[in-house]
Amino acid sequence: MEYFKSPRFASHVEKLMKEHRVPGLAIAIMQDDQIASAGYGNACIDPVKTCTADTLFDIASLSKSLTAAAVALLIDDDDRYPDVQWDTPVSKILPEDFVMADARYTEDVTVEDILSHRSGLPGHDLSYISIRGEQPDDARSVTRNLRNLAVAAPIRSKYMYCNMMYTVATHLVEVKTQQSFSQFLEERIFQPLGMTSTSLQPSSARAKGLGDRMAPGYFWDKENGRHHEFDIPDCPEAQGAGSITTSVNDLILWVKALMNHEGPISERLYDSLVRMRAIADTSTKDLKPYTSPVLYAAGLDVYYYRGHMVVGHDGMISGAASRFFFLPGLKFGVVMLGNSAEVGNFTMTLTRALVDELLQVPDAERIPQMESQEGHDPSEQNKPDQKDSEDTQTDSQDSGKEQTMPLEAYTGTYRNPGYHALTVEVKNDQLFVDATDRSFGFRLTFEHIGGQTKYTVHLSDYWEGGDDPMDAEFILDGGRPIKLGIHLEEDLKEKIWFERADVEKA
DSSP states (O other): OHHHHSHHHHHHHHHHHHHTTOOEEEEEEEETTEEEEEEEEEEETTTTEEOOTTOBEEOGGGHHHHHHHHHHHHHTOTTTOTTOOTTSBHHHHSTTTOOOSSHHHHHHOBHHHHHTTOSSOOOOTTSSBOTTSSSOOOHHHHHHGGGGSOOOSOTTSSOOOOHHHHHHHHHHHHHHHSSOHHHHHIIIIITTTTOTTOEESHHHHHHTTOGGGBOOEEEEETTTTEEEEEOOOOOGGGBTTBOEEEOHHHHHHHHHHHHHTOTTOOHHHHHHHHOOOEESOOOOTTOOTTBOOOEEOSSOEEEEETTEEEEEEEEEETTEEEEEEEEGGGTEEEEEEESBGGGGGTHHHHHHHHHHHHHTOOGGGSOOOOGGGOOOOGGGTTOOOOOOOOOOOOOGGGOSSOOOSOGGGGOEEEEETTTEEEEEEEETTEEEEEETTBTTOEEEEEEEEETTTEEEEEEEETTTEEEEEEEEEEEEETTEEEEEEEOOOTTSSSOEEEEETTOOOO
């Protein structure tokens, strides 16, 4: 606690924020029954608004711990919800809605599987539609769309981070309790713990009169040398996976409840949440000294550092990043929330600094800091290289390297049942797709590779831009494009195929 309050720690934080161009960061710390908190930098750049421990941030995937706890509360209530158990197949609870692409998965994927990222379903994060779309998704429509999305591994064989399964979990809560997920969280978790500044969705925080405390999101524009600001939107299609807005002063109360088994968190419920179910990272290549591999429980990561159990989770979206962790054996916990995704680059640096001080590790034994590589996000681990192994039929016009067909021949709307519609246009003499209606909004620019069918698409994030290249291919019939395949899900070997909407069926 003394180290946290010291000028040395503040200087360390401010140095990391400057290096990574993070406008604002707030931290709360708990040791035994003492809580301290502080804000650093600015919650808002223009007009300048100082970041404090009461500034509200979107906590992204930190929300998953609350979702898992919400489901665990149902499991713990045998009187009202005897049919909801960890080993209950989800389709037994949601028979009309929970249907996967393979009947074996529909029958066998359990509540425990969807909360531990071992359902066999990859992320498919580019498939669901935000409030920017004409027909936005919600928890039920996300659940019902599972039948249109390919699985990538046998059940319980592999850890694959899947946001949408947490949204499915909220649909389960809503169906069983006949409450909105927001109402359930308010009544069963937020209010009992005194988390009066915590809300599901930014609009709910504004409705409570908390709008002036909300931090916008920021990303650094390298080309122009300045920060870009934007308001983080509501994401009903991602509830449960993220979209909770809170402060470090509030969220440390959640950490305290978990660590001390307080309020709605009984010891039995806590034990069920931290039971280790999947290996998040099977590689030892980048494993730090004194640190075990990370395992996933239910909405929580678990690993060991210098012999001590560490429980927590990371969160990251465009414009925000966060981390909380606690050492239950030492009654020590920390929450870190910031208004830039770049916060994720140094949360582990601060984690080790705080824990090493707590353990009084000699300076000579501490792990050298490599701040630019310190972000830890299990969702980004063990991703295979994007390689396309499937054989696809191409038109005879694909011979040669030159593009001879006019770009206008490729334009039109292409549809996939799970990924909805993509409209191919011509923009700046290139094929182009605007898919900013997605939850993870993106744009695609096509780079011609060879013949009349082979392309690389460059994916640019709706908020932050960037360039993520992916394989793409058209299939021609009689010299006319009829299908478009794009490697939109890297845990799948095959591309996601879209059929041209105006093609007549035989």
